[in-house]
Amino acid sequence: MQLFIKIKIELGVMMNIAVVTPQSVKGERGGAEGLYDGLIKALITKGHNVNHVKVLVDESTFESIVQAYCYCYYLDLDDYDVVISTKAPTYMVRHRNHISYLLHTIRVFYDMFDEISLGLDKIKQRELIYAFDKYGLDPSRIKKHCTIGHTVEERLRNADQFWNNIDFKLIYPDTLLSGFSEPKKGEFIFLPGRLHRWKRIDLVIKSMKYVKNGVKLLLAGKGEDEKNLKKLTRDLGLENRIEFLGPVSDNELIDLYSRSIVIPFVTKKEDFGYITIEAFRAKKPVITCHDSGEPTYIVKDGVSGFIVEPDPIKIAEKINFFIENPDEAANMGINGYDAVRHITWDNVTNDMLDGINIDPSERTPKINTLVLDMQPIEPAIGGGRLRLKGLYSNFPRNFQVTYIGSYDWSGEQHREIKISDNLNEIDVPFSKTHFDINSYLNKLVPQNVTIDVLSPFLIFASDEYVNRVKKELIKNEVIIVSHPWIYSVIYDDIKDKLLIYDSHNYEYGLREQLFPKNGFGKCIVEYVRFVESNLCKQADIILACSDEDKAKFVLNYGVDPEKIFILPNGTFVKDYDINIEKNKLKNELGIDNFAAIFVGSNYAPNVDAAEFIIKTLAQECGDIQFIIVGGVSDCVDKTSIPSNVLITGLVSNDDLKKYMLASDIALNPMVRGSGINIKMLDYFAAGLPVITTKIGARGLYNKNNYIESELSDFRKYIKLFLDDKNILTEMSKCARNTAESEYDWNKLSINLGNLIGKSLRGK
Known part of the structure; x- marks a missing residue:
């Protein structure tokens, strides 16, 4: 019998940890993304080596959901000491030390099923997802079950008795928002967050009809329901009392919390709800509803806020109470602050890793x-x-x-x-x-x-x-x-x-x-x-x-x-902030028109491509601004450069990114070469649709983000993008998603590291 000595992981002992998270194809950020960042930062602070493994999850079709489940199952994470999975379907990963920190399963197949999914085929799909989830979260595969809230646990138990046999450890995540100061006198009602129908912001808007003293409601954030909520505000004649602030910075958010009277967080069946924690950190009371999910476990009725029926009049009654009783609002805010003081990232990581043992023979070697x-x-x-x-x-x-x-x-x-x-x-x-x-x-x-x-x-x-x-x-x-x-x-x-x-x-x-x-x-x-x-x-x-x-x-x-x-070439995806305002960059760089960029080093095939742009395309497309960036600038014939061609020469990495993000499309008229053109991947990361030759697109297969063309047809496709903004927008999104999912250097490096580890063991 072989004897294995188990070593308990104490604080200060370094582990190699993979945190596996889903990533939306739309690239949206919300509370979950803040949780991931906070958890990873806390683990690194503890001295662990942490890698953030992002899995692209497209929930737009059932087939793409199943594909994501399968992708997670086949992830090779053997070289890590511990793997922490999060939202569905990341818990499908296989690992000897697998901790599930469950944010939630796919809710359209659980508590929101009757509201969204109808028909026999949907029922069969739900049965398959249930089977996947039972397998993925089976105690035989999970070393430790953790969850962010009672609501997540109850949702599973209500769906199937299978979950009654699993002991979930509740670990509330901390917020990344810091720097709260002492609260100021309340001036307005404030509610931040995603403008989505499940957040029931419409209830708060309707309640403002009954709120006294002309107090205003400030809404911060953006989302799918913004247009409907603004229409509701107009229909109720409340335009002068409700302001849509859009996204705000962290400093602005803290200031708004500080100057608020109360936070009416009346979401439906919320998994956790950072807004409750942040409001209490700002020492402000919270109003929530009986069916709001986890906030009802955090808010103590009559102590740190109120829990009411999801009714605008009931919500307005409690808002009016806080308007008329500022001292009570202050006291309840302090009670809320005391209730969440124990929620820290240090406690999160301690609770999560407590009791995790590893076999010394399984430690990842240097x-x-x-x-x-x-x-x-x-x-x-x-x-x-x-x-x-x-x-x-x-x-x-x-x-x-x-x-x-x-x-x-x-x-x-x-x-x-x-x-x-x-x-x-x-x-x-x-x-x-x-x-x-x-x-x-x-x-x-x-x-x-x-x-x-x-x-x-x-x-x-x-x-x-x-x-x-x-x-x-x-x-x-x-x-x-x-x-x-x-x-x-x-x-x-x-x-x-x-x-x-x-x-x-x-x-x-x-x-x-x-x-x-x-x-x-x-x-x-x-x-x-x-x-x-x-x-x-x-x-x-x-x-x-x-x-x-x-x-x-x-x-x-x-x-x-x-x-x-x-192992294809890759790109530094995070270096390209595609949310930056394009017109602002154009003004900074002196670009007036629709812009097409070409980037190239001092390399003969790049010189050929640049000469084609200068001598042919620029002559044919006088209303287009052509930008040529990089070492190739030193090699082109500069005797007769058209006025619509900007040749920058070598620029810094920061300026290169500015030129790319200021452009509308990219060009790659290469006629010779080998391997994947890295410039194509950088174009994708910058969200640029590309017109390229077949040679320029060698090694690439997803034609949703580029158009493969003969040189003679480049002009035609430039005009297509110029005239059809819908095609431009869609291909831009596809380009960025492709860069994130297939060509991120971080993911490619992890794959190579895993390959080397396996090969060393075999050798």
């Missing part, structure tokens, strides 16, 4: 990883450097990554910088001899760059670089060769190490396009084939950017397809 290339990462300019930064600065926290690069230009100094908590960059300049020999050989193919393709043998003229690679090689068990150019330094020293080829392109095919097909050009291309094919054969894992590249490796090098994994 994985020392060496990544090799011949370019710097920072500043991350151009596709190759963006991939390096995106993948390896977002690795799971149990990875310690050392990157050794160089400069493909002379005159730089040795440097070592820390890019992220687990990624260190070391840049060792190539020697003068290295550059001198390259310059001599480059004269044989003067229209091409050779510093990369010749480095597999010229690298040995750079002793300092080679020696540093050899030194670091000993310390790391995972070796990642990014591009094939440094492979020659390590090929006979890797022994039992895990060797990974991160192929940014199918290099042989790309160089065939770029170099002359005779003389020294042909020699270089064949040399690239020799180096890349040998690396592919020796590598344990090959990362291909697209299915097309994978097929070429298999066909031309005879590589086992089982060891090739598709």
Whole structure:
């Protein structure tokens, strides 16, 4: 019998934790998103390594809901010590230490079913969802059941007796809102939150007919029901007494709470309700209703507020009580404050992790990883450097990554910088001899760059670089060769190490396009084939950017397809704030018209694309502002630039994002290249529909966010976007959703980390 010693996780002992949450396809934020942020921040404060695993959940169709359930089930989270699931369907995940912090199941199949879903087919769908939920939340799969409220627990017990056998631990989440000051004299009635019919804001609006002394109601927030609520306000003749403030900042929200008389939170069957907690933190009383769900457990009737029937007159009676009795309002507000003082994020994490034990043999080991290339990462300019930064600065926290690069230009100094908590960059300049020999050989193919393709043998003229690679090689068990150019330094020293080829392109095919097909050009291309094919054969894992590249490796090098994994390029989705006002950015940047942007580095295929925009499109589309950004600006013919073309040159990352967010569409008229164009993914992250050639869209499959076109038809599709704002808006939403769900560097890095962990165990 094997003996396992269990170690209790005490405070201060670091664990690797995954917090799994659903993400709406609309990208909306509400109380749940604030809860996720607060929980993750609290766990990190405790000293744990935490990764936020977001699962895109589309609840618009039953089929997409089922797909999300299946996706969660197949998530590979084995490398974490603990997994915390949240809303449906994230509890379908499989893990030995699975904590369910249940916000709620999908309510349209539970308490809201009779209001929304009718028909036999809907009943059958509900039965399937019930079966999924019973399986996902079965005690045999869950180490600890927690929930945010009694209401969530009761909803399940009312649906099926199955839930009577589960012991749920109630853990009220804290709010992220902080900085509450002493309350001020009440001036108005205040209610923040989403304008949704389940929040029953219409009851509060109707109650204002009976509220005395001309006191006003202020509503903060936005939502689906805003139009109907404004119409109701007009129909009741209350326009002068009710203000719709729209979204407000945290500081404004705290001030509004402070100056309110009472908070009438009369939602229907609420799971938890941050508004109750925030009102009490501001020392303000709350009015809620008997059927409002969790607020009825938090508000003590006659002590910290009132619990009434969902009737406008009854609500108005209590509002009038607080207007006429400000001292009572103050006392009840203080009672509410005392009632929620124990709700802190520190207590949340203590309660959640209390009693969780782990097997030492299951702890995620530290994985020392060496990544090799011949370019710097920072500043991350151009596709190759963006991939390096995106993948390896977002690795799971149990990875310690050392990157050794160089400069493909002379005159730089040795440097070592820390890019992220687990990624260190070391840049060792190539020697003068290295550059001198390259310059001599480059004269044989003067229209091409050779510093990369010749480095597999010229690298040995750079002793300092080679020696540093050899030194670091000993310390790391995972070796990642990014591009094939440094492979020659390590090929006979890797022994039992895990060797990974991160192929940014199918290099042989790309160089065939770029170099002359005779003389020294042909020699270089064949040399690239020799180096890349040998690396592919020796590598344990090959990362291909697209299915097309994978097929070429298999066909031309005879590589086992089982060891090739598709890991597309990605984008830093969170860097693009798509909620920023586009017209404001246009004014700041001097853009007057409908704008189309092209971004490119100093790279021959990008130059071709930019020249097409300047010499053809700009001439055909005089009413469009064309913006060309990046190193490609230095290479285009500037002798006759049309007035509707703005060439910015190299700009900072912040300015690049501004230009992209100020644009209306993006262009990618590429006619040659390999791998996925990272610029396409950045366009998607910025919410830009794209008109692209087939080459520009290589490796992409979701055509809901781009139009694939011949160069001759670009003008036609630009006009389509200019004339039809509905198509523009829909494709913009699809572009952003695609970036979030498929091309977020954080998710791609986690997938690669899991793959490496599994491969190490197998090796």
